[in-house]
Amino acid sequence: MIVSLVARTPGPLSGVEITQVSIVASRYIAIGLVVATYFTWRKVDEPSDATDAEQQPLIPKNPDGTPAQSSEEGEGSQSTTAYGSTSTTATSSSANSTTGNPDSENSTDGNKDDKKDEDGKAKKSDDENTNELPWERRERKRREEMEKRLKENGNWFDYAKRFMIFFPYIWPVNNRPLQIRALLVGVCLLANNALNVLIPRQLGIIMDSLSHENDKNPWVQVIIFAGLKFAASQAGISLLRQWLWIPSISNLLESICFSAIPMLIDMAIAFMYLSATFGPYEGFITFATSVIFLYIAGRMISSLKAARRGEVSAWFEEHYVRQAGIQGWSTVASFNQVGHEEDRYSNAVKTRVEKSQNVYIGYLFAYAFQYLVLLAGLLAGAFLAVYQVTSGQSTSGQFVMLLTYWTQLVAPLTFFASLGKSISKNFIHAEQLLEIMNTKPTVVNKENAVDLEFAGGTVEFKDVSFSYNDKKDIVKNISFHVPSGMTVAFVGATGAGKSTILKLLDRFYDVTEGSIKIDGQDIRDVDLHSLRSRIGIVPQAPILFNDTIMNNVRYAKLDATDEDVYNACRAAAIHEQILGFSEGYNSRVGERGIKLSGGELQRVAIARAILKDPSIVLLDEATSSVDTETEQKIQDALQALCSGRTTFVVAHRLSTVMNADSIIVISDGEIVEQGNHDELIQAGGKYANLWSKQVFTKPKDKFKATDATGKISDLVNDLSVDEASEEVAKATEATSKAAATTTSESISGNGAASASGDGANDANTAEDDSGSETATETNSNADRKKEV
Numbered sequence: 001m002i003v004s005l006v007a008r009t010p011g012p013l014s015g016v017e018i019t020q021v022s023i024v025a026s027r028y029i030a031i032g033l034v035v036a037t038y039f040t041w042r043k044v045d046e047p048s049d050a051t052d053a054e055q056q057p058l059i060p061k062n063p064d065g066t067p068a069q070s071s072e073e074g075e076g077s078q079s080t081t082a083y084g085s086t087s088t089t090a091t092s093s094s095a096n097s098t099t100g101n102p103d104s105e106n107s108t109d110g111n112k113d114d115k116k117d118e119d120g121k122a123k124k125s126d127d128e129n130t131n132e133l134p135w136e137r138r139e140r141k142r143r144e145e146m147e148k149r150l151k152e153n154g155n156w157f158d159y160a161k162r163f164m165i166f167f168p169y170i171w172p173v174n175n176r177p178l179q180i181r182a183l184l185v186g187v188c189l190l191a192n193n194a195l196n197v198l199i200p201r202q203l204g205i206i207m208d209s210l211s212h213e214n215d216k217n218p219w220v221q222v223i224i225f226a227g228l229k230f231a232a233s234q235a236g237i238s239l240l241r242q243w244l245w246i247p248s249i250s251n252l253l254e255s256i257c258f259s260a261i262p263m264l265i266d267m268a269i270a271f272m273y274l275s276a277t278f279g280p281y282e283g284f285i286t287f288a289t290s291v292i293f294l295y296i297a298g299r300m301i302s303s304l305k306a307a308r309r310g311e312v313s314a315w316f317e318e319h320y321v322r323q324a325g326i327q328g329w330s331t332v333a334s335f336n337q338v339g340h341e342e343d344r345y346s347n348a349v350k351t352r353v354e355k356s357q358n359v360y361i362g363y364l365f366a367y368a369f370q371y372l373v374l375l376a377g378l379l380a381g382a383f384l385a386v387y388q389v390t391s392g393q394s395t396s397g398q399f400v401m402l403l404t405y406w407t408q409l410v411a412p413l414t415f416f417a418s419l420g421k422s423i424s425k426n427f428i429h430a431e432q433l434l435e436i437m438n439t440k441p442t443v444v445n446k447e448n449a450v451d452l453e454f455a456g457g458t459v460e461f462k463d464v465s466f467s468y469n470d471k472k473d474i475v476k477n478i479s480f481h482v483p484s485g486m487t488v489a490f491v492g493a494t495g496a497g498k499s500t501i502l503k504l505l506d507r508f509y510d511v512t513e514g515s516i517k518i519d520g521q522d523i524r525d526v527d528l529h530s531l532r533s534r535i536g537i538v539p540q541a542p543i544l545f546n547d548t549i550m551n552n553v554r555y556a557k558l559d560a561t562d563e564d565v566y567n568a569c570r571a572a573a574i575h576e577q578i579l580g581f582s583e584g585y586n587s588r589v590g591e592r593g594i595k596l597s598g599g600e601l602q603r604v605a606i607a608r609a610i611l612k613d614p615s616i617v618l619l620d621e622a623t624s625s626v627d628t629e630t631e632q633k634i635q636d637a638l639q640a641l642c643s644g645r646t647t648f649v650v651a652h653r654l655s656t657v658m659n660a661d662s663i664i665v666i667s668d669g670e671i672v673e674q675g676n677h678d679e680l681i682q683a684g685g686k687y688a689n690l691w692s693k694q695v696f697t698k699p700k701d702k703f704k705a706t707d708a709t710g711k712i713s714d715l716v717n718d719l720s721v722d723e724a725s726e727e728v729a730k731a732t733e734a735t736s737k738a739a740a741t742t743t744s745e746s747i748s749g750n751g752a753a754s755a756s757g758d759g760a761n762d763a764n765t766a767e768d769d770s771g772s773e774t775a776t777e778t779n780s781n782a783d784r785k786k787e788v
């Protein structure tokens with residue numbers, strides 16, 4: 001077009017030529033807008049570089065690059081015994097001897113660390129955080145950018161602006177080839193716009209050349225027409241565009257970029273071109289028709305928005321009911337509720353279908369009305385053109401061009417109406433996504449949080465209270481100090497808050513009051529990633545992904561070799577069993593690990609923790625579902641895992657925690673007793689009470705053992721015969737002592753009396769938590785701040 005304008009004979013520009021120049025100008029403006037938008041957004045993200053994220057292993061390394069173990073072993077080995085070992089004297093003395101000192105030491109450490117933190121903060125700017133991998137930095141920046149944008153106001157502009165937070169997810173950030181493709185796609189779209197006007201124009205030229213209204217060669221004009229049609233066909237620019245845009249990024253973006261924007265450009269061109277050819281009235285009619293059409297389409301869409309929202313929620317409800325039924329199939333089957341579930345699902349489907357039908361009917365009426373508007377516009381435009389042709393102001397070829405152009409214009413307009421529907425649908429879905437993205441996590445990194453500086457793993461809980469929902473305190477003002485490498489066990493009634501304490505340490509939740517410190521650093525001040533990379537947890541109910549066993553175990557350390565995984569599984573006493581599965585390590589475990597037994601699930605979780613090689617170990621009922629023999633094997637592995645590392649164990653089976661360096665008895669969120677096994681048995685309080693119940697069989701127990709030796713007939717726990725006899729003797733002695741002191745001691749004696757009564761006299765009596773707790777609580781409140 002430019003070439004033909006340059007090559008033309010000099011003279012004033014005709015209306016058509018002015019239009020052509022305008023078209024070219026509008027294209028460049030459009031390209032300019034696209035480029036400007038790109039550069040505005042580009043500031044949000046870092047440019048890619050050779051050391052880019054995607055090329056790096058996903059597993060973060062220790063800051064010092066050394067294996068976690070090496071830095072801790074020195075300290076841990078001083079006073080440490082393995083999990084399950086019984087260096088009680090050393091432990092308690094070391095623990096007790098530091099009752100005052102570590103506090104002061106820690107506070108000094110804390111001050112030092114605080115200072116260090118401040119220095120660190122001053123030294124390191126955000127971008128200079130050398131411990132941060134490029135992909136982490138980019139993620140963080142995106143998050144920050146997103147947070148900035150998440151400001152909700154009521155007007156339309158802000159509503160649209162809120163969706164800009166999706167931009168980094170739909171634009172190929174840091175992918176230069178894809179960005180170039182996107183720009184080429186823009187060029188293709190503009191070429192399509194040009195073709196939309198050139199084809200009808202060419203048709204008019206052919207008509208005029210045939211009727212000798214111009215002196216052009218009709219043969220050549222037909223060839224040019226064929227060339228333009230080819231370019232506009234599925235084999236032309238459209239094919240090129242689709243090839244360039246194979247990586248589809250999002251429906252919404254495609255709809256806007258490939259349909260809405262080109263259509264707006266088409267409208268602008270049509271207005272200018274028809275004004276130049278038939279005069280301003282024709283252009284005005286076209287413009288007015290388009291605007292009225294789009295206005296009505298917009299109104300219809302917004303009036304149907306509520307119905308669409310209803311349809312989307314019905315769709316989600318249907319999906320939820322189906323998923324819940326499938327996931328809980330065993331509950332459904334065992335409670336004979338298949339019929340109930342079928343009804344629930346069919347009701348959900350019925351509701352969704354009804355809502356869909358309402359929306360569909362609404363759209364049908366909207367389309368019909370929009371069609372009438374278009375028809376009225378065409379009629380008005382055609383009447384005006386007919387008048388101009390009959391009055392000699394225009395040629396018949398131009399009339400043909402008008403009709404053809406109108407048809408071409410109607411197609412994108414009608415498409416735009418349906419596009420409005422899909423855009424509105426996408427926005428409604430995007431709203432739901434926005435809601436999720438707007439939900440702030442309860443635990444987040446503090447601004448400029450620094451990495452945890454690990455120095456052995458000393459853990460301190462200071463006046464910690466916590467509640468899940470502000471209504472009831474689950475953990476109440478607890479304090480204890482655990483020197484590095486020690487093993488601490490939490491025991492107590494179900495629901496007492498034991499698991500919650502472990503979750504607080506792993507910072508799944510932040511404490512409501514008080515503080516938790518690791519090596520003198522408040523865990524709220526350290527980077528969450530650096531904290532969790534130090535902690536390995538075996539949860540009470542481990543959840544596996546619906547993937548192979550190999551991938552599930554490897555999840556703890558994505559770059560672990562197969563051999564590493566085998567070793568971890570061997571240590572967790574599950575290797576042989578996995579080999580026995582039909583596809584060995586490649587067997588899939590099903591949704592949440594449903595295809596594994598409870599014991600297998602726990603052992604896979606233990607293998608995962610072993611593979612992670614953490615510095616602090618949290619075992620929450622880690623072996624509750626395995627049989628005694630297997631547990632014995634796992635204990636060896638756990639012993640190796642916990643050796644030299646600060647370990648927290650929650651267990652109901654007391655035989656698994658009796659060798660811990662310190663045992664803390666929790667009742668209703670409070671520490672009611674603490675000490676090692678012997679001390680607690682001697683104290684004859686709640687622990688002795690629990691112990692005696694686990695050691696003795698109940699007199700009325702119809703499963704009382706009747707083996708040949710008869711020696712172990714009184715034992716119900718999983719201790720060896722010798723151990724058991726010894727423990728029974730100890731327990732009996734302790735409980736008798738406690739009973740003897742009952743009469744003379746008023747406060748601590750209540751607990752002892754309860755233990756004695758329960759344990760020695762009536763082992764079958766149901767556990768009287770409240771009775772014995774009052775006394776022991778009072779007694780142990782004074783000791784609450786005692787160190788482990």
Ligand SMILES: Nc1ncnc2c1ncn2[C@@H]1O[C@H](COP(=O)(O)OP(=O)(O)OP(=O)(O)O)[C@@H](O)[C@H]1O
Nearest residue numbers: 468469474492493494495496497498499500501540
């Ligand atoms: N996410 C949560 N939201 C609200 N309450 C919770 C949540 N998790 C646990 N709780 C409540 O907190 C209390 C303590 O739970 P926790 O799991 O810590 O007990 P526990 O001593 O470990 O019990 P168990 O021995 O049965 O595992 C319980 O009453 C429980 O209902």
